[in-house]
Each structure stands twice: as C-alpha cells, then as structure tokens.
Amino acid sequence: MKPEEVVRQTVIAKLEALGWQTDRLQWKPEWQIPSTPHDLSKRERGQKYSTAGSADLVAFADNSRQSYAMQVIFEFKAPDISAGREQLMRYLSMEPMAKLGYWTNGSQSLAIYKQHINEWLEVEGAALPQPDDDLTRPPSAPLTWKTLRLPTDVELTAALKRLVATVVVQDSRATRREDQLRELLHVMLVKLDNDAFYSLPKHSHEPVRFRVYGGEHNRIQKTAEAIRKQFKDYFAKQQNRVFNQDDQDEIKLTDATLYRVVVELSQFRILGDDMDVLSKAFQVFRASALKSGEGQFLTPQRVIRPCVMALEITSEDSVIDPACGTGSFLHETLRQVKENEFPDEAESYRIVKYANDNLYGTDMDSIGIKLTKALMIAFRDGSTHVLQGDSVRVHNWASSFPQLQSELGSKHHPDGVARKFTVVVTNPPFGESLKVSAADARAGKYTISKAAAAGKKSEYVELEIGLIFLEHAYRLLQVGGRVGIILPETYFFSFSYRWLPDWLEGRLKLRGMVNIPMEAFEEFCRAKTNFYIFEKIGELVIDQETTEEKAR
DSSP, X not given: OOHHHXXXXXXXXXXXXXXXXXXXXXXXXXXXXXSSHHHHHHHHTTOOOOEEEEESEEEESSTTOOGGXXXXXXXXXXXXXXXXXXXXXXXXXXXTTOOEEEEEOSSOEEEEEXXXXXXXXXXXXXXXXXXXXXXXXXXXXXXXXXXXXXXXXXXXXXXXXXXXXXXXXXXXXXXXXXXHHHHHHHHHHHHHHHHHHHTSGGGTTSBOSSSOOSOTTTHHHHHHHHHHHHHHHHHHHHHHHHOOTTOOSSOOSOHHHHHHXXXXXXXXXXXXXXXXXXXXXXXXXXXXXXXXGGTOOOOOHHHHHHHHXXXXXXXXXXXXXXTOTTTHHHHHHHHHHHHHHOOSGGGHHHHHHHHHHHEEEEESOXXXXXXXXXXXXXXXXXXXXXXXXOSSOXXXXXXXXXXXXXXXXXXXXXXXXXXXXXXXXEOOOOOTTOEEOHHHHHHTTOHHHHHHTTTSSSSSOOEEHHHHHHHHHHHHEEEEEEXXXXXXXXXXXXXXXXXXXXXXXXXXXXXXXXXXXXXXXXXXXXXXXXXXXXXXXXXXXXXXXXXXXXXX
C-alpha cells in the first residue's frame, strides 16, 4: 500500500471515531476539482469539464454528497507542508462551499480556513475536524459594502441550496418544512434590508450590520442576538406592508441555525446594482421550495430581460403580472423604465411614483408575495399593489380575496374584471394536469372554456390554467394594450387546440414571439415554450342573460 493510502485510511478511521458518518465521507471515487470558474459552471450544469486534480478525501455536511454540502477537502499526496499548502489553496479556490482544507502526511498537519476574499487562516499542527466543529473563521476586519463579494451564480446557487437542503432542515425549533422556509425567508429579508441601506454611497464604508458577531467562544449567541434584534426592527417598520397576519416579530430558529444562515449569506452582496444577482438569489430559494408537479416554473433572468424589452414598456404604461411569483417581471420592468427614462438619481422620486402608481402583481403563494413586496420596497418600492389571492377565479374575489375585488374588480363588466392595464406580462403555471374545472370556468364566465367545448356535450369544459390566464390577461387589458405571456408551443400548433385561433379572432392579435429554448426550464420541465406578444384589438362582452358575446 502506498504511503499516502496508509495515511488516508488512518485519517478515515480517526474521522469515523470522531463521529463522522461514513456516508458523508467520499474517497471512492475521488472528488474531481474543476480547473477554472468556467469548468465549475459546467459541472453544476451537468456538463463535461476539465479538472485540476482529485481530492483524496471530501467530507460533506449531509448525506447528499453534492457540491453545495461540501465541508472539508483533505489532501495526503503532497510530500511536505509547502506543497500541501499550495494544493489546498488551489482546490479551495475552486470549491466555493468548502470551509476547510486539511493536509497531513501522517506526521505533520496543516488546516486552512477560508475567511474572505484572498484571506486564509493557516493552522499548523491542527487536529482533525469534528462533525460539529464551527469551521467559520470571520474576516479579520468587519465587512463593509465595499468589501462584500458579488457572488457568481454557482456560488449563490450552492449557498442557497445548502441553506434550504442542509441547514434549516436540521433545526430543532422549526420542524415543519413550511415553518423552516418562512423563517429562512425572514432572515433573508434582514439581509436584503441591510444591503439596501449599505449600498447607499454615504454608508458604503461603514461596517455592515448583517454579519458574524462576538469572539471564538460566543459567536453563535452574539450573532443570533444581533440578527433577532435587526428582524424585530424590520418587522416593526414593514409589518403592514410585507408581513402576513400570522407572522410575528421573532425568528423561530435556534441560535445555531440562525448563525449558520448568517455565515452563508453575510459575505455576499445580494441586493445591488446588478438585478441578475438579486433575481437569482430569490429564484434559487423559491425553486427549492416549489414542487415542479404544481406547474410553477420560475422564469430565468436571461429570459425575463429580453421579454420585457420586447414589450417596450414606458412610464406611461400600467403593468400587472397576475401570476407574479417572486416578482421578477415587475422588478425587471422597473429596472428598464428607470434605465431608459430616469437614470439620474435626482429623478428617483419619479421612478418611486411610477412603481407605486403603475405596477401590480398577484399570486396565490404567500412566500412569493412576501418576497415581491420586500424586493420592491428595497429597490424602489412599488409594494402597494402586490396582492395575495387566486387571480383567475374571479367569482371568489368578493368572498375570499377582497383586496383583489377592490383593486381589480369592476361592476361595469359582466365578468367582474376592470380593464385598467396597458400591459400584462406573466409566466402562468401550466401543465396538462393543472386545470381549471368546468364549474369554475362557468362561474368565472371564461369564454375560452366555451370555445374549447365546441362540439362537445358540455357548454364549458375543464381547461389548462395557462389558457385561462390568457383570457384573464385579455380581460385585464384596455383595448390597444398588450399582453406578453409564456405558454407551451403546443397550444398554438397542436390539432387538439384547433379551436384557439377562432377564439383569438376579434380579441387578440399576435404581434410578436420570443423563442425560449427548452433548456431554459430544464431544471423544472422539458416543455417547449415561447413568449407570445398579443395586442388587444377589440372587446367582446358577455350578455348576462344569454351568455352570448357581442362586440362592444
């Protein structure tokens, strides 16, 4: 047996004796380290990539053996401490989630901890790490906005996956999944508020509040106390704008869990000049909580930006996303209007007024609504018209969603929807199994369901919710307004939907289409979709007595 193999087997035995679970240690096969950041991105996409070498042993924080759960990289091949140091630093640089590199040749040892950008803490003669060790080594000086790192997609994805899949699930206080996600979201709102404050030039050199506090022996307690106080302050300030009636001004996670969340997030800029990072952060978080079977597929930022550009939205437009999710289309609309019309900070009041007056969003999901409100406040407000409720079941608005009834309802239209918008932009849930019942379609007076029923015994039929959203968008629009909507291509080319062109006649005219590659949603589904742009060319109204339609 080679000398390094003897060392490896000895270390593995000692780690197991310290309490490390065997299925959290990997050495067969050895873990492949990417050569470059580009190779790291390739690996995360499941593509072939070049390697800088293989780690002799890797320890994980859970049983997934995924890169987001990586804790420690061990090396035994390097003959001396100098070579071991060089190899560990190279490997640690390419594995963003690894907290510690550990080298030993059997007689000497070296531990290298990551602190911050190009900051390393070296400990010669270090003992082997134990499973419950705090591997965090805070930066030598308090972080400021200037020294926070702008994370790559891979770094941010890994950090958020780690929080959702590894950190909060082990919490002994919040044991239900929905409670864990809510509390994690509340910590992230504190981080978001922190970034909004310290990104301002006059505060950018001050130590940020969202960070690790205390010394080696009281870091967990002091950090948890500080973040709990910050959340209490944020809650008091935004209680009526962001939070639900059931929310409280306390983060219901253990100190240890809260500390670990802060450790993962505190080094990054989540809110800043680059909306891609902002959107990515919360899309990744939300993706971990969503069930793909529900038909809710988050829209990637690389899709959102050209789609909003194609709609040519201006400050004269009133805009709604009736399935807003985490508000990505609204954020991007606000960003583009600001960039195109009000780039000067002296005109910031104009963009704030635009956001408050003209941007609307609705969604059933409470997490998505809370995120959308918080982000709109942090960016340029616009949280006023972000509403929770079932957007398409209009017949339930008055009884179950009075805010929707107040903001979007109308007594002047038989279908109950006010025509108050010039733009509807949305990515509704879709899928063969996600449908609106015939009874709901009838109650909501959805004529598209009647069109689909042509030649059948029933007057209304069960219909995919994406098509119901298409009519809902049509109803929300003024004549001459435009709708941008992501829908499966099959609706417009399949024989099963041969009735759809007749329904569109006199209502919506196709004005453009943005091709969306199948890969855009491959994390969730393999449906081929496009972004369709329609203009509302006419108003067909329902005669309440005959349920027949006529042109207005």
